[in-house]
Amino acid sequence: MFDTLSEKFSNAFKYIQGKSKITEDNIEETLKEVRTALLEADVNFKVVKEFVAAVKEKALGEKVIKGVNPGEQFVKIMHDELARIMGDANEEINLERPGIVPILVVGLNGQGKTTFSGKLALHLKNKKKKDVLLVPADTFRPAAKAQLQTLAKQIDVDCFDSDLNLHPKEIAKLAIEEAKKRHKSVVIIDTAGRLHVDAELMDQLKEVKESINDLKPEVLMVADAMTGQAAVDVSKTFHEAIGVTGIVLSKMDSDAKGGAALSIRHVTGVPIRYVSMGEKMKDLELFHPDRLAKRILDMGDVLSLVEKAQDNINESDAESMMNNFKKGKFTVDDFLKQMDMISNLGSMGSILKMIPGMGGMLRQIGDLSPAENEMKRMKIIISSMTKAERQDYKIIKESRLKRIASGSGTTEAQVKDFLGKFKQMEQMMGGMAAMMNGGGFPGMPGFPGMGGKKGFRQDPNAVNPFAGMQGKDKKKGGKGPWGKGYF
Ligand SMILES: Nc1nc2c(ncn2[C@@H]2O[C@H](COP(=O)(O)OP(=O)(O)O)[C@@H](O)[C@H]2O)c(=O)[nH]1
Ligand SMILES: [Mg+2]
Structure with missing residues (x-):
């Protein structure tokens, strides 16, 4: 929604980024670009004129707030003015009156x-x-x-x-x-x-x-x-x-x-x-x-995202998945349910944009369709798997592999690739479940609540999503994001 406008606004804001104060001079370029962006988005010219004038007046009149940079202040002013011209609060029709x-x-x-x-x-x-x-x-x-x-x-x-x-x-x-x-x-x-x-x-x-x-x-x-x-x-x-x-x-x-x-x-x-x-x-x-x-x-728009999730997620599915998860079990069926839950919320791009800060990042990534196509391919592969295979993918050997590939119109390499990725996900899930259950990481005794023996690293060759946290070399105190010696 309104991608071009978002992009042009974010370009316009570059002119005041890093400035210590908003002045008539340094705001001019930004306002010019905001104006052009609005006109190009086909906003009524009178609305544009009033909007730009209001933003300018507020921006110049704004007191410098310590700790908030002018760029952020400007975005806040833009936000308030955009909301104002669109009508401030949501006004749903009033149905709470007697009669029809x-x-x-x-x-x-x-x-x-x-x-x-x-x-x-x-x-x-x-x-x-x-x-x-x-x-x-x-x-x-x-x-x-x-x-x-x-x-x-x-x-x-x-x-x-x-x-x-x-x-x-x-x-x-x-x-x-x-x-x-x-x-x-x-x-x-x-x-x-x-x-x-x-x-x-x-x-x-x-x-x-x-x-x-x-x-x-x-x-x-x-x-x-x-x-x-x-x-x-x-x-x-x-x-x-x-x-x-x-x-x-x-x-x-x-x-x-x-x-x-x-x-x-x-x-x-x-x-x-x-x-x-x-x-x-x-x-x-x-x-x-x-x-x-x-x-x-x-x-971003976290409120709408949460509402969407509440409306679209099937509670009993979520619960059965959570139960599996607590047991440290993650099946292909669970994965399928997760993918369905996400696609019920909308396209990947539309969901990600609701997360603050993701909009700009998405523009840099550009096209999300490869990821969406991959998700589609995974779904097709899964739909060619039998119930037993979805419960335990490890039973998939040569002949099953061939059958799934031909059933889903993919190659054996693609099916193998999917199974490989699924295995990584399974391990990640297992790791999180172990953490939740107090199982803990191997080699990390003494971490509060995590001192158990049930490590998540069942497969020594697995890609370990927490590798950074654990630190490859314990003696050096780890290279994880929490810094030296934390563990
Ligand atoms: N993409 C999209 N299509 C819509 C939307 N609303 C209606 N349409 C499509 O627009 C066309 C006309 O819709 P319709 O409700 O018959 O319009 P009406 O003539 O005003 O009653 C149909 O093909 C709808 O499916 C919408 O919000 N998004
Ligand atoms: Mg009609």
Whole structure:
């Protein structure tokens, strides 16, 4: 997300790095680059002008804080201003009111309305414990009904059987009647779009909204983040015509440049509430301006990472793995589960970027696809292994090796390579388990809590991940990261 912008910002900050004080002179180059970066990311020019002026004023007015260098102070100011133009705090729609809450999902064609309707239903069902009714009301493209019905089935949410011959406002009314009967608390109405903003569409949406106005409907406008300023202009038009209560940025998983996210709130005055991040139903995030600002500035986003992990990790899998782990056992199946857990969180790049400081490092590494491809290859090899082999890879000898290679479409050398790597992982895991169980490192008596005999170095030829800690030559006191004589 917003990779180019992050990179240009980090280049811009170089001009003030190592300076002892921020001055009008040394900040000029940085601000110029920040300005160019924002304009190139398709941020609205008025927003850019205000942003740069605000950053400049704060940076020059900033008192020199002892111990904090001007570069860091500047990044902090940038962070606060970025978050401010995007809207400060997350503002989710308010569902805690009596009666049914209707949510109208509006926007142009192909922006992701139907997809978002499904995602929102799933989010409200799981996170807010709401009983939701999905309502297809796109009378313009009849296929949209089937699309929503399919999604509804997939996420196990009820879908209203709309009569597409009726006017959408009639559909909305009937759906709300139905929702009352079924004691639903939220009704999500997926409306029609057009290729371009047109008067007929606006009139239709206005009528739908007015027909249910007594229930104070939320109107969520879905805008494709890839379209930059166009998304901003369209949102403004929709807001002026029908009154929008929230914006959803869709397709933020793509290489959107950032223009829409950074301008839309400031230009329209409407808060961004959700971010749609992919084609799967779970790919929805709340919009947190401060977290996004951190991601843009390579400061990581640990909170989102933890939330993602909590949402996506299967507890019983994690527990059975932990049990194995405590026993000092690590099987190919455990490894497969670990890989699945990680890929459930997203692409490697997207996960790593959430760790503070990794963004810049990733740019230096460049392409992560070799690592991702290797992970894929490992999964294919594992899928060609039998259950017994996954529990104990040591039984894999010549003929099994041949079978796995041909089954997975890899070479025997690749299978051997995988087994070699797995063996190293097994030893690492064994080592950690030994540490946790108080087994301790061989040759390190007296280290508190680690004096046991069960060393982890079962195989003298193994690659020892803790080699540095142990110190190859004990007499010299070790060369480990903890320095001489620590052990
Ligand atoms: N990558 C990506 N694709 C999306 C996202 N949201 C929707 N899409 C895709 O965009 C296309 C149009 O989405 P749809 O929900 O039918 O748009 P609608 O016409 O506004 O209802 C479909 O192919 C979706 O799978 C998203 O957040 N990320
Ligand atoms: Mg649709």
